[in-house]
Amino acid sequence: TTSTDHPTPSFDFVVMANRLPVDRDDSQDPPAWKTSPGGLVTGVAPVMQERTGAWVGWAGAVDAEFEPFDLDGMHLVPVPLSGKEFERYYEGFSNATLWPLYHDVIVHPEYHRTWWDAYVRVNERFARRAAEIAAPDATVWVHDYQLQLVPQMLRDLRPDLAIGFFNHIPFPAWEIFAQLPWRAQITRGMLGADLIGFQRPADAANFRRAVRIGLGRPTKDTAIAVQDESGAHSHTSHARSFPISIDATSLDELARSERIIARAAEIRRELGDPEVLLLGVDRLDYTKGIRHRIKAFGELLDDGAIKPGEATLVQIATPSRERIDQYRKIRHDVEQSVGRINGEHSTLDHQAVHYFHHSYPRDEMAAYYLAADVMLVTALRDGMNLVAKEYVACRTDDDGALVLSEFTGAAEQLTQAVMVNPYDITGLKAKILSAVRMPPAERSRRMKAMRRKLRTDDVRTWSRNFLGTLDDLADTRRSATVPALQ
Ligand code: ADQ
Numbered sequence: 024t025t026s027t028d029h030p031t032p033s034f035d036f037v038v039m040a041n042r043l044p045v046d047r048d049d050s051q052d053p054p055a056w057k058t059s060p061g062g063l064v065t066g067v068a069p070v071m072q073e074r075t076g077a078w079v080g081w082a083g084a085v086d087a088e089f090e091p092f093d094l095d096g097m098h099l100v101p102v103p104l105s106g107k108e109f110e111r112y113y114e115g116f117s118n119a120t121l122w123p124l125y126h127d128v129i130v131h132p133e134y135h136r137t138w139w140d141a142y143v144r145v146n147e148r149f150a151r152r153a154a155e156i157a158a159p160d161a162t163v164w165v166h167d168y169q170l171q172l173v174p175q176m177l178r179d180l181r182p183d184l185a186i187g188f189f190n191h192i193p194f195p196a197w198e199i200f201a202q203l204p205w206r207a208q209i210t211r212g213m214l215g216a217d218l219i220g221f222q223r224p225a226d227a228a229n230f231r232r233a234v235r236i237g238l239g240r241p242t243k244d245t246a247i248a249v250q251d252e253s254g255a256h257s258h259t260s261h262a263r264s265f266p267i268s269i270d271a272t273s274l275d276e277l278a279r280s281e282r283i284i285a286r287a288a289e290i291r292r293e294l295g296d297p298e299v300l301l302l303g304v305d306r307l308d309y310t311k312g313i314r315h316r317i318k319a320f321g322e323l324l325d326d327g328a329i330k331p332g333e334a335t336l337v338q339i340a341t342p343s344r345e346r347i348d349q350y351r352k353i354r355h356d357v358e359q360s361v362g363r364i365n366g367e368h369s370t371l372d373h374q375a376v377h378y379f380h381h382s383y384p385r386d387e388m389a390a391y392y393l394a395a396d397v398m399l400v401t402a403l404r405d406g407m408n409l410v411a412k413e414y415v416a417c418r419t420d421d422d423g424a425l426v427l428s429e430f431t432g433a434a435e436q437l438t439q440a441v442m443v444n445p446y447d448i449t450g451l452k453a454k455i456l457s458a459v460r461m462p463p464a465e466r467s468r469r470m471k472a473m474r475r476k477l478r479t480d481d482v483r484t485w486s487r488n489f490l491g492t493l494d495d496l497a498d499t500r501r502s503a504t505v506p507a508l509q
Contacts (some may be wrong), residue, residue, distance in 0.1 A: 026146050031155055031156060032098065032156065033156055033157065033158040033161070034075050034076060034077040034079075034098060034156055034157060034158055034159045034161060034175070035074055035075055035157075035158045035162065036071065036074040036075065036076040036077070036156045036161060036162050036164075037076070037077050037078075037079060037153050037156065037157050037162075037163045037164070038067050038071070038076065038077070038078045038163075038164050038166070038167075038372055039078075039080065039149060039163065039164070039165045039166060039170060039173060040063060040078070040080045040165075040166040040167060040170070041080060041166075041167060041169040041170065042081055042083060043078055043080035043081065043082055043099050043101060043114070043249055044058060044059060044061070044063070044064040044078060044080075044097070045057055045058050045067075045082075045084050045094060045099065045198045045343045046059050046083050046123070047058060047083055047084050047089075049084075049085075049269065054355075055093070056094055056099075058094070058095060062267060062268075062270075062409050062482060063166065063448070065269070065273075065481065065482050066267065066268075066270075066482035066485055066486040067164070067271040067486055068095075068096075068097070069319070069486070070218070070486055070487075070490060071096060071097050072096050073138070074130070074162075075096055075098075076098065077091075077098040077099070077100055077156055078097050078098070078099050078100065078103060079100045079149060079152050079153050079156070080099075080100075080101070080102060081101065081102050081103075081104050082101040082102075082103075083107045085104055085105060085108075085109045086103075086105055086106055087103065088101075088103050089101040089103075091465075100152060100156060102145075102148055102149055102152055104145065104149075107141070108144070108145055111135075111137055111138045111140075111141030111142070112138070112141040112142045112144070112145040112169075112219050113169065114140035114344065114346060114347055115133075115135060115137075115141065115142075116135075116138040116139060116141065116142040117132050117142070117168060117169045117380075118344055118347055119138075119347055119349070120132050120133055120134060120135075120138060120139075120203075121168045121169075121171075122168070122192070122310075123349070124195060124199065124202065124203060125168060125192050125193050125194065125195050125201070125345045126192065126193060126195075126279070126310045126403070126404040126405075127193075127195060127199060127403070127404045128199055128202075128308055129309055129310055129403050130349045130403065132202065132203075133201075134203070134204055139204070139205055142172070143172060146170060146171075146172035146173050146176060146212070147176055149170055149173050149426065150163055150172075150173045150176035150177045150180060151180065153173070153177055154177060154180040154181045157181060157184055158185055160183050160184070160185070160497075160501070161184055161185070161317075162184070162185040162187070162490065162493060162494065162497070163177060163185070163186050163187070164187045164188075164189065164257075164490070164493070165177070165186065165187065165189070165216065166188075166189050166191065167189070167191045167192070168190060168191070168192055170287060171188075171190075171209050171212045171213050172208065172209070172212035173188075173212070173215075173240075174186050174188045174213055174214070174215030174216035174219075175211055175212045175213075175214065175215025175251075176212070176213060176215065176382070177215060178215040178256070178258075179215075179251065183499030185217055185493055185494060185496075186215060186216045186217055186218075187216055187217065187218045187219075187220065187489060187490070187493040188213055188215075188216035188218070188219045188220065189219075189220040189221075189265065189267075189489065190219070190220065190221050190222070190226065190230075190406070191222070191223070191267065191406050191407070192211075192222075192333050192406040193226050193404055193406050193432075194221055194226040194229045194230045194233075195229060195344060196232075196387055197229065197230050197232050197233050197236050199448075200233050200237075200449055201236075201237070204254060206233065206237055208238055209211070210233050210234055210237055210238055211238070212232075213230070213246060214234070214249045214260050215249075215260075216260055217258060217259075217260060217261070217493060217496045217497050217500060218260070218261050218263075218489070218492055218493045218496055219260060219261065219262040219263075220263065220264070220265040220385050220489050220500065221262070221263070221264050221265070221433060222264060222265075222266055222267060222406040222407045222432035223264055223266065223406075223432045224263075224264045224299045226406075226432075227245070227262045227263050227264045228263065230262050231245075231247065231262050234247055234262075236376070236481070242262075243259045245262055245263040246259050246260070246261055247259065247260045247261070247262060253403060254323070258500055259496075259500070261492075261496060265485055265488055265489045265492075266407060266432055266435065266436060266480070266485070267406075267407050267409070267432075267482065268412060268436075268477065268480050268481050268482045268483050268484065268485050269409050269412045269413055269416060269477075269481065269482055270481060270482050270483075271412070271416040271477040271478060271480075271481045272481065273484075274389060274416040274417055275417070275419060276387070276418045277386065277417075278389050278392070278416070278417040278418075279419050280470070282386070282391065283386060283389050283390050283393060285392035286386070287390045287391075287393035287394040288394070289390075290390055290391060290394040291394050294337070294374075294377065295335070295372060295373055295374075297332075297333070297334055297335040297373070298333050298334065299333060299334040299335075299396050299397065299459050300329040300334070300335055300337065300394055300395050300396050300397070301320065301334060301336045301337070301395065301396070301399055301455070301459070302334070302336075302337050302338075302339070302391060302392070302394075302395035302397070302398050302399065302414075303316055303336070303337070303339065303340075303399045303400075303401075304339045304388065304391070304392075304398075304410045304479075305339075305340055305402075305410065306340070306341045306343040307340040307341060307342060307343050307350065307351075307353060307354055307357070307380065308343055308344070308350070308353070309349055309350070309353040309403075310402055310403055310404055310405060311401070311402050311403070311405070312342065312400075312401035312402050312403045312420050312445040313338065313353070313357050314356055314357060314360060314398045315401055315403070315445045315446070315448065315451060316338075316401040316445070316451070316455075317336070317357065317360045317361060317364065317376065318360060318448060319448055319451040319452045319455055320336050320364070320375075320376070320455065321363070321364040321367075321368075321375075322448065322452055323358065323452050323455065323456060324364065324367070324368045324375060324470075325367070326452075328452070328456055329456070329459065331368050331369075331370065331373060332370070332373045334459060335373070335374065335375065335376070335377065336375065336376045336377070336399075337376075337377045337379070337391070337395070338357075338361070338376060338377070338378045338379070339379045339383065339391065340354075340357065340378070340379065340380050341381070341382040342380060342381065342382070342418075354380070357378070358378070358380075361376045361378045362489055364376050364456045374400075388413070389413075389417050392413060392414045392417035392418070392423075393417050393418070393419075393420075394413070395423065396423060396424065396459075397423070397424045397425075397426060397455070397458045397459055398411070398414040398420075398423065398424070398425045398426065398430065399426050399455070400412075400414075400426065400427050400428055400433070401426065401428050401443060401445040401451065402428045402430055402431050402445070403428070403430060403446070404431075405428070405430065405431040405432065405433070406432050406489065407431065407432035408427075408428075408431040408432065408433045409432055409433075411425060411427055411431065411433040411437055411440070412433060412436075412437070412477060414469065415437060415474055415477055415481055416474075416477055418470050418474065421466075421467045421470045421471050421474065422463070422466055422467060422470060423466065423470060424441060424458035424459075424461050424466050424469070424470075425437065425440040425441065425458075425469075425470075425473070426440065426441045426443055426454055426455060426458050427440035427441065427442055428442075428443055428444070428445050429441065429442050429443065429444055430444075430445070436476055436480060437473045437476065438476075439468075439469040439470075439472040439473050440473065441454050441457060441458050441461075442454075464468070464508060471475075
């Protein structure tokens with residue numbers, strides 16, 4: 024642990040994200056920190072070990088200040104948030120303005136100036152903190168929509184840094200983005216980065232179009248010439264796609280273990296050995312199309328296309344953003360439709376839908392993936408969707424059918440999935456039925472192809488590609504003999 028009487032250490036690699044990769048666990052005495060293994064941590068952790076790395080992020084508790092500390096080879100730098108800031112910057116501007124706006128306005132985004140002011144203030148705090156700890160010429164990798172102003176703020180403070188930004192969620196078409204009262208500030212904020220990464224080529228193209236139309240600046244291929252307001256500094260920013268992936272090798276290994284294989288069989292037994300087990304796994308979010316999938320499954324039972332007792336749907340929904348109105352509403356709607364279907368189609372020894380509103384450890388998730396015959400990923404819009412990739416990685420038996428929404432980034436990599444438009448309930452029903460009835464040879468052919476794709480496309484490839492490109496671009500900028508573009 025670093026205490027305040029030591030000089031501030033400096034780091035040649037800094038990651039910034041809204042959250043630290045650990046959660047504060049106050050139930051323990053003394054309170055402890057627990058690593059939360061997620062895609063971001065897995066992808067970035069190896070790089071952290073290769074370079075001297077720090078992670079700047081919020082510790083997950085409001086109105087609490089924590090000293091920086093070391094954990095698992097990472098130096099963690101907590102940024103405090105007040106209760107008001109949490110409401111306005113995080114629940115407000117990040118999750119009730121940007122989130123719905125960037126997911127094709129599935130629900131109505133709210134625009135409040137007080138939320139925007141908090142967003143600016145918190146982004147400034149993050150930028151200042153990173154500027155204090157980054158070594159000369161360090162690489163700083165900023166993550167996601169909560170921190171879109173940080174790249175330019177950081178460049179103003181520290182023009183020596185190599186700055187990368189990655190947007191984990193979609194970037195919308197100009198026609199939607201244009202609603203945002205602060206669209207110019209957000210675009211300029213992101214342009215502070217040398218490299219701006221998106222999940223899909225279409226997201227990168229949408230961003231470049233926002234630069235051309237909204238800021239009236241030309242773009243050439245992926246490149247955008249950027250000049251700050253004083254005209255003193257200029258750089259070239261590149262906007263292109265880097266589709267994120269998962270740690271496929273370690274999930275594959277886990278799914279091969281005796282423990283997980285036995286647990287998968289046990290799950291099926293506990294569910295009453297249904298002929299077909301369908302599975303949905305999502306944060307309980309209105310972007311994930313959970314209602315659409317449950318409606319389609321319910322109608323298949325209503326129609327008699329699926330016989331009661333033949334198939335069971337397990338829907339695992341992690342609690343998420345529970346204080347926001349739209350999240351209360353989606354929870355209510357999902358629970359109501361699960362109740363209706365079970366009321367109509369369940370029997371004493373067979374329940375049509377099992378719904379779990381909590382999160383599970385990684386082992387249990389792997390066992391569910393391995394147990395499920397059909398995986399339903401029906402997001403209405405999703406940057407990537409890691410659940411689809413996790414399901415494929417766990418299918419060490421080359422079996423199982425993946426039903427995948429066209430509106431996920433994953434659809435561009437897992438092209439052998441059964442593709443659906445989740446808004447088309449009739450089409451969705453037909454596709455779910457085709458997955459339920461798919462001949463084993465076809466399931467295996469499709470699954471093998473998707474597994475091959477995942478082997479070459481894992482999360483380490485993703486972080487190496489991004490950081491390799493960023494370092495090259497920063498080197499080019501630093502060695503350029505020509506002064507600022509005029
Ligand atoms: P999310 O919207 O959170 O991520 P996703 O990519 O599916 O969506 O990742 C969810 C993660 O949470 C998965 O690793 C999954 O296993 C886990 N999870 C979900 N429910 C769980 C449960 N009940 N118990 C335990 N674990 C659970 C955002 C973007 C995505 C993008 C990712 C990464 O919205 O589009 O793919 O970031 O960039």
